[in-house]
Amino acid sequence: MSELIVNENLNFNLNYTYTSTYDGAEQDDPNKNASYTNAQMVRVPRNIINLKTNFKIPGYKNLDFNLNSKWSDVARDYGNGNRTFNDEVLDDYFVNDLNMNFKLNDKYNMFLNITNLLDEKYETTRDYSQLGRSFNFGLRNNF
Numbered sequence: 848m849s850e851l852i853v854n855e856n857l858n859f860n861l862n863y864t865y866t867s868t869y870d871g872a873e874q875d876d877p878n879k880n881a882s883y884t885n886a887q888m889v890r891v892p893r894n895i896i897n898l899k900t901n902f903k904i905p906g907y908k909n910l911d912f913n914l915n916s917k918w919s920d921v922a923r924d925y926g927n928g929n930r931t932f933n934d935e936v937l938d939d940y941f942v943n944d945l946n947m948n949f950k951l952n953d954k955y956n957m958f959l960n961i962t963n964l965l966d967e968k969y970e971t972t973r974d975y976s977q978l979g980r981s982f983n984f985g986l987r988n989n990f
Contacts, residue, residue: 860899894920909950924973940969
């Protein structure tokens, strides 16, 4: 993980994950899945990059913004044609989430979260789309 603090109003956090897995239950039996040469486990992308950008508007110290950007590499999954399980590839995706937080006082914060800001269409499991853009807002009490 890396952090870059540009100034009191802007900073970045970068995270990269490389995952090398081996699915021995399938790959140890070549007759079961001989066509797939990569032994990566299903639904586990090899590369993931996360970037969190935190910024504040000068003069508004109680207002805080976070933009979370995530890129996920392609991943292996099973196809389900005629109840046979053939290997398929899930596409890579890039998704952004925006979080806004306004501190009212020492006890209360108002927030607005926009998940999948750009309404990206993507799957983490074959034939099961992830949610499109969604909004959450509310008031938090700090004890």
